[in-house]
Amino acid sequence: MTMKQVKRVIQSHASKDGDGVKIQRVHGFNDKSFSPFLMIDELKSESPDDYIGGFPPHPHRGIETLTYMLEGHFEHRDHMGNVGQLKSGGAQWMSAGKGVIHSEMPIMTEGGLHGFQMWINLPAEKKRLPAEYHDFQSPEINEYGDESNLLRVISGTLTENGNKLTGPLQDTGVETAIADWRAAAGETRTLGIPEDYQANLYVYRGEVVISGTLVKAGHWVQLSDGDSVTFEAQSEVGLLLLSGVPIHEPVVHYGPFVMNSMEEINQAIHDYQNGVLTD
Known part of the structure; x- marks a missing residue:
């Protein structure tokens, strides 16, 4: 095995989106090391004022989104008629393809919220396919280990000691392996990742040593090239592993649209303004 090493650590920054929802964000639209992400x-708050406005109806084209909820309850609605409940421990995947209009609104009116939304790029030939949506409630997400050292695999396949660890989400626009690792102080885990995948991590709780480098929450x-990575929890820790096949194509981003050229972005804006984004 070739162990992945830490190449770069980026601190998340405070931002707002939707109707004033407070978030911590990391983006790398033109950073090839992020691809396909x-x-x-990260949405995290104990105050309803920080999230109650939610994300009213808005468009997307050219991407997939994966939303994962640790704590809280949101409802998804889209132009296709899908209504999905995103509850604690669950996830929802959406491929915007050629166009989707959707909303994500809180059902909860009090209590803590903690969740994540990841944007995943689509290769050019899949940016004009029809939109799709699936949700996965907490019992559908495969778990490996116990409460002191738990791996929840959301998408794709990882390996550990020669065993395959699979998630319920498999048929996506680009191959990914995404997992949530939660562990008590002193616990370790070594995971195998397909060698042609690029891998990134987001630490959301505690402190962890990743292949020898200490990283804190937020x-x-x-990660560098390689086919495995080792985590060592320095405290109670939580992190997301985001790995996938990189897309070697131009990325042009404008608001909710991610395409390969400015001409395609202008077409997306024109289609949305004229009510034909999803046609």
Whole structure:
């Protein structure tokens, strides 16, 4: 095995999106080391004032989104008629393809919220396919280990000691392996990742040593080439592993649209303004 090393650590920054929802964000639309990922938003608050406005109806084209909820309850609605409940421990995947209009609104009116939304790029030939949506409630997400050292695999396949660890989300626009690792202080884990995948991490709780480098909560980690990575929890820790096949194509980003050229972005804006984005 060739162990992945830490290449770069990026601190998340405070931002707002939707109707004033407070988030911590890391983005790398034109950073090839992020690919196929484009951005991660962490939503974390104990105050309803920080999230109650939610994300009213808005468009997307050219990306997939994966939303994962540790704590809280949001409802998804889209132009296709899908209504999905995103509850604690669950996830939802959406491929915007040629166009989707959707909303994500809180059902909860009090209590703590903690979740993530990841933007994943689509290759050019899949940016004009019809939109799709699936949700996965907490019992559908495969778990490996116990409460002191738990790996929840959301998408794709990882390996550990020669065993395959699979998630319920498999048929996506680009191959990914995404997992949530939660562990008590002193616990370790070594995971195998397909060698042709690029891998990044987001630490959302505690402190962890990743292949020898200490990383604290609120930081995005870019990993080097290799086929495995080792985590060592220095405290109670939580992190997301985001790995996938990189897309070697131009990225042009404008608001909710991610395409390969400015001409395609202008077409997306024109289509949305004229009510034909999803046609």
